Amino acid sequence: MARIAGVNIPVNKHAWIGLTSIYGVGRSSARKVCSAAGVNPATKVKSLTESEVERLRAENLVREAEPDAAVAVPPDDGAVREAYEPPQMHVYSDMRDLLMLDPIHDVATEGWPTRPAEELKQAG
Numbered sequence: 738m739a740r741i742a743g744v745n746i747p748v749n750k751h752a753w754i755g756l757t758s759i760y761g762v763g764r765s766s767a768r769k770v771c772s773a774a775g776v777n778p779a780t781k782v783k784s785l786t787e788s789e790v791e792r793l794r795a796e797n798l799v800r801e802a803e804p805d806a807a808v809a810v811p812p813d814d815g816a817v818r819e820a821y822e823p824p825q826m827h828v829y830s831d832m833r834d835l836l837m838l839d840p841i842h843d844v845a846t847e848g849w850p851t852r853p854a855e856e857l858k859q860a861g
Contacts, residue, residue, distance in 0.1 A: 739782050739790045742798040746782050752793075753778035759798055770796045 739746040739755070746755040756767035771778040774792040776785065785793075 739785060739793075741790070741794050748781070748783040750782055751778060752776055752780050752782055752785060752789075755782045756793070756798075762798060770798065 739748070741756070742759050744759045746758060748755075753764070753767040753771050756762050756770060757764060762770070768778055770793065774789070774796050776789045776793060780789075
């Protein structure tokens, strides 16, 4: 089993696909690393020799972050920002009765939902 940059590389995959299991290494980067290390990208990881694995490790797949790049701070443009106000919820109940009707069973011949007869008597 090959362990590169603290990650166990899957042994049944091609070398360049196996390298993509390392966080931050994509397909194009994995191919570049293989060619720079002199490793055939189509070779299965289980078939790699120890010297090939060492050459892949030597490609510095993991680098320390620069101290200035660790935290991104937005530039201060001097603009005065308003205080955050949470959105207000508005409740509209003028269509509540229409929406509560059963559109499958309570439909008039015109196609509009209608109230059952007993509800109309109680409301009237």
